[in-house]
Amino acid sequence: MEHHINEDDDSLRHDWAQEVKAFEESRGGVKGLVDSGVTRIPKFFIQSPAAAAQQSLLSTSTVNNVNGINDGLLQIPCVDLQGIETDGARRKEAVDEIRRAAETWGFFRITSHGVPISVMDGILEATRRFHEQPKEDKMHLYSADGRQSVRFYTINGTFQENHVASWRDALGFNFPDGVVDSQALPLVCRKEVSEYMKHMIKLRDVLPELLSEALGLSSDHLARIECMESEHLSCLYYPPCPEPNLTLGLLKHSDTTFLTIVVQDDKGGLQVFHQDQWVNVLPVPGALLANIGDLMQLITNDKFKSAEHRVLARCVGSRVSTACFFFPSSSHLFKPYGPIKELLSETNPPLYREVSNMEYTTAYQKNVRHRTSTLALFKL
16 A cells, blocks of 8 residues: 655654754754753654663663662673783683673673773763853864764764664764874863873773683784774763653664773663663772674674663763773774684684675664664674
8 A cells, every 4th residue: 555644744754853953053962951941852862662662671670760770680790900911810810701701791890900090080070071061162063073083962973753862962082093182172171081091092902912812812913903093982971861761861782893991970870781681880980891892793703792782861960971982093994804714613604794894884873773783784
């Protein structure tokens, strides 16, 4: 039967488009909505009834939107890096812990990582300071163009009528090949971002070695394929939401990266999907979070798992976190990546075809809003 679009359909589409247009042109983000006193959230933040019902069923029974309480039965693994450079036995223990965590959870905490607590607190405070400044002081950075080296945004990438936005604002920085030009950073957070990135670049040199060893490869193998030489830093701000049951602070997704490092405040709300349920990732003072990305799962031929995660919306108070995403160097955007040959055998054939970071990211942007797996598109 032929489907005819009636005038009501056209009106709804017009209203949706106008609502999105007005929001983007305000250049104030979600924080701007909150500051304006809204009591109902715009339609493009509202999940479909089916998606909301599914998320409710998949949540652990004791999770709530305000405190992120965990039932205590499942906790993501913690890896202590103390002594790994001088103590062989300690290093082996840490590598084994990383292997188990990467194979089963795709998420793990890191302690004794070398990033001072003052630096971690500093980047979180700077994130809050940027987002809570008057709209007039940050709106000039508001942009939907991901090629910008520094930008403030809410909606990332293409946005269509069947898409849903996350209830959060982001300040994003691109650091191709690990180069940090401090003069290009907003003055309100320049010092803290520059200092934090120094430590992220140091971790970039340490973690590929440990991940390589966890795969049974030489310690420099992942470094040789140049999988972690460019970074993107996202300083994320989750304002309170007047209708937290209708939306999410960050929609369910996996990362396109090889690896992501996160520091979060003490408010809770981050969840990882594990054993067919959502598990709260409770804040631990002084700990960083690491999660495996899609490209790492691809090159390890599914040995390491890229975990889906999300952030709950909250009705009271705001939450901040900062995520550092590790990508190939700018000269390797079109380099094909496939399963590491040393991991393959007759009993473990390649599961994926080769794909470049650019091709994968393009496919991901088309699929993530439909909540379908991008990795599945590249399976042999």
